[in-house]
Amino acid sequence: MTNTELLQIQPAELRFLFELKKQSSCQVHIVNMSDQYVAFKVKTTSPKKYCVRPNLGIIKPNETCDFTVIMQAQRIEPPDMQCKDKFLIQSTIVPFGTTEAEMTSDMFAKDSEKYIEEKKLRVVLISPSSSPVLLPVNGDAKQEPNKVHMEKERVPSGVENIPPPLRVSEEFKVLETAKNMEVEEDRRNEDVDARHSENENVNVPDTEPKKDVAQLNSDEDYEQLKSRLSIMDSKLRAAEVTILKLDEERRMNIHEKDLLKKELEVMRRKIDMRRVQAGGFPLLFVCMVALVSVVLGYYIHP
The missing domain is CATH 2.60.40.10 (Immunoglobulins)
Structure with missing residues (x-):
């Protein structure tokens, strides 16, 4: 231990x-x-x-x-x-x-x-992480500090009083002024629609949580791909080990097969020699018996 x-x-x-x-x-x-x-x-x-x-x-x-x-x-x-x-x-x-x-x-x-x-x-x-939610307080919507500050800066005509950038060209200022005049004219004619659109703008949820969720999903996909690669590497290593073992077994089988062939050839030779010996013994025996019979016949009947 x-x-x-x-x-x-x-x-x-x-x-x-x-x-x-x-x-x-x-x-x-x-x-x-x-x-x-x-x-x-x-x-x-x-x-x-x-x-x-x-x-x-x-x-x-x-x-x-x-x-x-x-x-x-x-x-x-x-x-x-x-x-x-x-x-x-x-x-x-x-x-x-x-x-x-x-x-x-x-x-x-x-x-x-x-x-x-x-x-x-x-x-x-x-x-x-949840997006900012408007909570009702005494029947009115509770807004974030930055949104309250922007509401205070709105002029009575309904147009946001947002100061222009410090470094802008004169042409941009003229176009911005014309655009503001058109917006004022439209909002005077459609005051109800302007308020409705203003409420919709206030209640637009923040898109940052969506970005965070997308980032998390991409991280998860990356981790899944990484884990799959590690699994494939381990499987490849296991396959290589298996191939090496199979090659070794194949070589051993071939060697054993050669040994069996040699033993079989030796056995065949021994069997052939025994057959030759077994086939020549009766002929010799017959010759000896014939010779002995001739000699005995000669002595018995001269």
Whole structure:
């Protein structure tokens, strides 16, 4: 059992931007603090709710690794935005040169004599930043300070009294004055429509949250692509190992086949020799019997 910390994990908790019917992702950074190969495995209390890419791997000494946790789109918002889901990251020391293809579940078994380091990460849900909302106060709309200041600067005719820029040409000033006169004339004839359009302008939501959401979506897409690339790399490495093993097995099979051919040839030769020996023995026996018969006949009948 070691007293040193194997892995340093950042962040200490998983923060997800929670929006109904939308996925959310969080990236975790792992640093190997030891001078040995360390294998890690990620577990969660809700495996159907989250997708971890990759969920296991091996980190070389003093190197880093990243994995992405993707929360699937949810249809129901949890009460008070509280989540009880947790993640467990197990790590242990493995022999030098161990690859991901050689990893097994027995490496993280607690009943073994190995030291298993465990770290827990809790899940925190964050609500998306909402746009400024006009709250009713005594029947009137409560406006932001900058909007109140702009309303004070409006002239009774309904045209905004916004000072022109300091550095403008004379032609621009003439065009601006003509444009203001046309606006004044139109608003005098359509006072009701002008008020309605003014209220619409006041209630236009801020577009900055939309930009933030778009930026978050692009970040999520980037993280998903990055996680897919890491998965493809691991699969390619596993495929290369498998190809090497198949080549080695093929060479062994060819060698065994050659040995069997040689043994078969030797057996055939032995069988042929036995057949030759078996075919010549009766002829010799017949010759000897004939010779003995001739000699006996000669002596018996001289």
